[in-house]
Amino acid sequence: MLRCPAFIKITASRTLAFGGLILLIGLLPWLSAQSPEYTVLRARYADREATDEALGAIRAELGLDQGPFHIFLGWLGGLLRGDLGTSWISNTPVGPGTMTALGVSLTLMACALVVAASVAVLLCIPAMVRGLAGKAARDSGAAAAALTSLPEFLLASMLLVIGAVWLGWFPPYGWQGIHHAVLPALALGVPAGGLAGRLLSEAISAALAEKWTTTWRTAGAGSAAIGAAVVRRALPSVLNQIALIIIGLTGGAVAVEKVFAIPGLGRTILGAASAQDIPALQAGMLALLATALIVGSLATAARYALLGPALRSGTMPMTPPVRAARRWDAVVPLTCAGALAAIMAGGLMRDPFTSSHARLAAPSLLLPFGADASGRDLLARVAHGSMSTLGTSLLVVLACLAIGLVIGMFPLAATGPVEVANAAPPILVGLIVAAIIGPSAHGAAIAVTLVGWAPLAAHTAALVQEARARPYVGILPVLGVGRVRTLWRYILPAALPSVFRHAMLRIPGTALALAALGFLGLGPQQPAPEWGLILAEGINYVERAPWAILAPALALALSSILAVSTASLGKYPLRTRRYPAPARVKAR
Amino acid sequence: MSTELRGLNLSYRYSGGKPWQAKPATAALTDVSLSVGAGQSIALVGSSGSGKSTLLRTLLALHKPHAGVVELDDRPARAGSVASLRWYRRIVQYVPQNPAGSLDPRMTIQQLLQEPLHQLRVRGDHRRMIQEALERVELDPAHVRRRPGELSGGQNQRVAIARALVTSPKILLADEPVSGLDLPLRNTVLDLLGRLVTRDRMGLLFVSHDLAAVAQLCQRTVVLSSGRIVEEGETARLLKEASHPVTRQLIAAVPGLPAMSESAKHTVMADSQSSYNRSGLHGRNGTMLLQP
Numbered sequence A: 001m002l003r004c005p006a007f008i009k010i011t012a013s014r015t016l017a018f019g020g021l022i023l024l025i026g027l028l029p030w031l032s033a034q035s036p037e038y039t040v041l042r043a044r045y046a047d048r049e050a051t052d053e054a055l056g057a058i059r060a061e062l063g064l065d066q067g068p069f070h071i072f073l074g075w076l077g078g079l080l081r082g083d084l085g086t087s088w089i090s091n092t093p094v095g096p097g098t099m100t101a102l103g104v105s106l107t108l109m110a111c112a113l114v115v116a117a118s119v120a121v122l123l124c125i126p127a128m129v130r131g132l133a134g135k136a137a138r139d140s141g142a143a144a145a146a147l148t149s150l151p152e153f154l155l156a157s158m159l160l161v162i163g164a165v166w167l168g169w170f171p172p173y174g175w176q177g178i179h180h181a182v183l184p185a186l187a188l189g190v191p192a193g194g195l196a197g198r199l200l201s202e203a204i205s206a207a208l209a210e211k212w213t214t215t216w217r218t219a220g221a222g223s224a225a226i227g228a229a230v231v232r233r234a235l236p237s238v239l240n241q242i243a244l245i246i247i248g249l250t251g252g253a254v255a256v257e258k259v260f261a262i263p264g265l266g267r268t269i270l271g272a273a274s275a276q277d278i279p280a281l282q283a284g285m286l287a288l289l290a291t292a293l294i295v296g297s298l299a300t301a302a303r304y305a306l307l308g309p310a311l312r313s314g315t316m317p318m319t320p321p322v323r324a325a326r327r328w329d330a331v332v333p334l335t336c337a338g339a340l341a342a343i344m345a346g347g348l349m350r351d352p353f354t355s356s357h358a359r360l361a362a363p364s365l366l367l368p369f370g371a372d373a374s375g376r377d378l379l380a381r382v383a384h385g386s387m388s389t390l391g392t393s394l395l396v397v398l399a400c401l402a403i404g405l406v407i408g409m410f411p412l413a414a415t416g417p418v419e420v421a422n423a424a425p426p427i428l429v430g431l432i433v434a435a436i437i438g439p440s441a442h443g444a445a446i447a448v449t450l451v452g453w454a455p456l457a458a459h460t461a462a463l464v465q466e467a468r469a470r471p472y473v474g475i476l477p478v479l480g481v482g483r484v485r486t487l488w489r490y491i492l493p494a495a496l497p498s499v500f501r502h503a504m505l506r507i508p509g510t511a512l513a514l515a516a517l518g519f520l521g522l523g524p525q526q527p528a529p530e531w532g533l534i535l536a537e538g539i540n541y542v543e544r545a546p547w548a549i550l551a552p553a554l555a556l557a558l559s560s561i562l563a564v565s566t567a568s569l570g571k572y573p574l575r576t577r578r579y580p581a582p583a584r585v586k587a588r
Numbered sequence B: 001m002s003t004e005l006r007g008l009n010l011s012y013r014y015s016g017g018k019p020w021q022a023k024p025a026t027a028a029l030t031d032v033s034l035s036v037g038a039g040q041s042i043a044l045v046g047s048s049g050s051g052k053s054t055l056l057r058t059l060l061a062l063h064k065p066h067a068g069v070v071e072l073d074d075r076p077a078r079a080g081s082v083a084s085l086r087w088y089r090r091i092v093q094y095v096p097q098n099p100a101g102s103l104d105p106r107m108t109i110q111q112l113l114q115e116p117l118h119q120l121r122v123r124g125d126h127r128r129m130i131q132e133a134l135e136r137v138e139l140d141p142a143h144v145r146r147r148p149g150e151l152s153g154g155q156n157q158r159v160a161i162a163r164a165l166v167t168s169p170k171i172l173l174a175d176e177p178v179s180g181l182d183l184p185l186r187n188t189v190l191d192l193l194g195r196l197v198t199r200d201r202m203g204l205l206f207v208s209h210d211l212a213a214v215a216q217l218c219q220r221t222v223v224l225s226s227g228r229i230v231e232e233g234e235t236a237r238l239l240k241e242a243s244h245p246v247t248r249q250l251i252a253a254v255p256g257l258p259a260m261s262e263s264a265k266h267t268v269m270a271d272s273q274s275s276y277n278r279s280g281l282h283g284r285n286g287t288m289l290l291q292p
């Protein structure tokens, strides 16, 4: 390794990663493998023949024939002059539309933040009350965890069915007033608040278990004073993750805006991606990136303000609370896995492709989940969908494991890419990949892999660091063991078992990310049976045939409960976005 | 010619924090010179933080000193690639602090002892060398298929010493090898190290802040304080006539030492004298080079 100070490596790594992202966005027109000139020709001049001449003229008009360097510099130059570009489809500037959409999205995110904050506070109350009463920490129940762990697109679909279709309390789509914002804000805010709340209550339990609270109590401090101090102590340790959750809202918003037909940034980007209007896509991406950057910087500033000089002079480590294993810990994941297995067993022998039933046939004994809009057996489609979704996620996880292990071995150089990959919502990466190679099953797999390796790399890096500090690694140079052999023969075997287990625990979560892309049309295309795709299709008929979304929603809900409960089963804590607690080396 | 490890005018600083933090660098060693020859046992004592481990790491060529050189029989050993230091590591070996923790729990004893032979490219019958090393530390060779987790703490301690001995080094550097051990085990290890010096004519640099162990084992003692040598000389004399306050403090910290001074010290003297005579080192001048 090069001998330069750590901070130079980290700064260089961050700069490179961020610059790479900008470069990627700027080069989208050149990278796009789908020959956008066809799309543009059809959109703008429906009457013209697609001759080589006409296509060439359009390539010249769009500036596609000038090579990557020119394209990127042209885009960057326009950007610096405040010109976001001109739409390929409508031939009008994309700037104003993007700004309006950004305003809508920011409003939605603000509403969602209110919801999220309320949910998080509600989730923290039990931990605080138990802790102040002097009882040991307990994790919030599996049911609460599961309820708040549904992915945004699934929760949005369910809220649409219940709140707008069945109860009729809220409008199903549009963006005209505050009542339009209720359901989307819930769909976006509840999962975010759930995750933040669980992280925060864990930190509160940890703070309450520290010795100083006892000292304070002995000194006669009241519950209110201790409670306030505990929050001040706990908040900074989770602020980084909360920032990531808020950045994650940008990805969730894309799905929610699609479900409720809200004219926000997400929907603009999604529309631009499917119309291959790359300038509009670039502008939208840039707006999202700027939002994410501002959120991240605000969180860092807040952390400094809360912690003050303590942050600079050193760390204030926080030990996670020791949780007693409960006898029922394994019941929830086993039940979910069993139910999924039952769906697969029941449906794998059936035909997912032939339209042999009445359109939107209601569930019956012969057709347990009913039929979809083309008269296909939904049980068969969901069962085959689980095979392809879970199979793909296994492959994705293995790829992530390989990448994560390799990159995790070089922790400092990897800082920037890990941070970017960690913060990038899979949906945004899915959009970029789809813009480049077109929406497809392997495009979705690539997108999820591109972000999925980061937590595994961070985990590996932590374990490598820990292994290097062990005396049996420290002595190796004296025994003549070189760098390569040290990594390969000593450090990798120490890290591999727990990273592997962590990777396996990520399979259900990965399946959900793939389904989210499928739902947005960025994954496998019709007629492939894929959970997200089946759900997206069913949404259109939700008023006439709610069962069309119940079957895929059930499978997805089972997976998300599985994802959360397996995550808490393993030693690896909820905070998948941070270095985990080091795993003990098993002494044999 | 008998083997001799020399450190001349060694200085070492630990770098401070990042450039903008203005944290001062720690001067861990300042102008330290000492040498260890075959058949000598030398103690390096000092309170914790005085730079003992740093000196050992420097002598092991694990990091470059900011000034001074380490040489073995006039050939310099500079920190560098593994390959460029094999010759040195075959001759100068190391028993770390907490030796048992320096064994990878995933490896068998056979693999653990094989590793230095293999990596340092030692020629010959490795199986026999492993057998002999285990015999030297009085460990049953039947244990080679076991892993550290299947042996007792004391047995692991001896495995770690056997690993240092397996390449038949001439000089052994031991960093507090008996701190944290219970009394019987501590005595076993001290006996073992003592035998290596008297019987096998190995050179031993024994780091400790335990003066009772030093009195039992070492002919000469060097006292380190804040990275400088403040006092040095024959162990028995040093214990009786310590002049530097740091040395007195260290002596006062060992309750049994003044009481045992007369009887025990004589045995130490007699032992070391006799081994001196036997090994023919008598008359060879002190090997401490004390720089002002």
Ligand SMILES: Nc1ncnc2c1ncn2[C@@H]1O[C@H](COP(=O)(O)OP(=O)(O)O)[C@@H](O)[C@H]1O
Binding pocket: B014, B015, B026, B027, B028, B046, B047, B048, B049, B050, B051, B052, B053, B054, B055
């Ligand atoms: N890795 C390090 N980084 C910075 N300072 C260190 C490091 N290791 C040791 N030091 C400092 O160097 C001095 C000598 O340490 P050391 O050689 O470990 O002492 P000893 O072994 O005698 O207890 C101490 O002041 C210690 O704080």
Ligand SMILES: [Mg+2]
Binding pocket: B052, B053
């Ligand atoms: Mg030390």
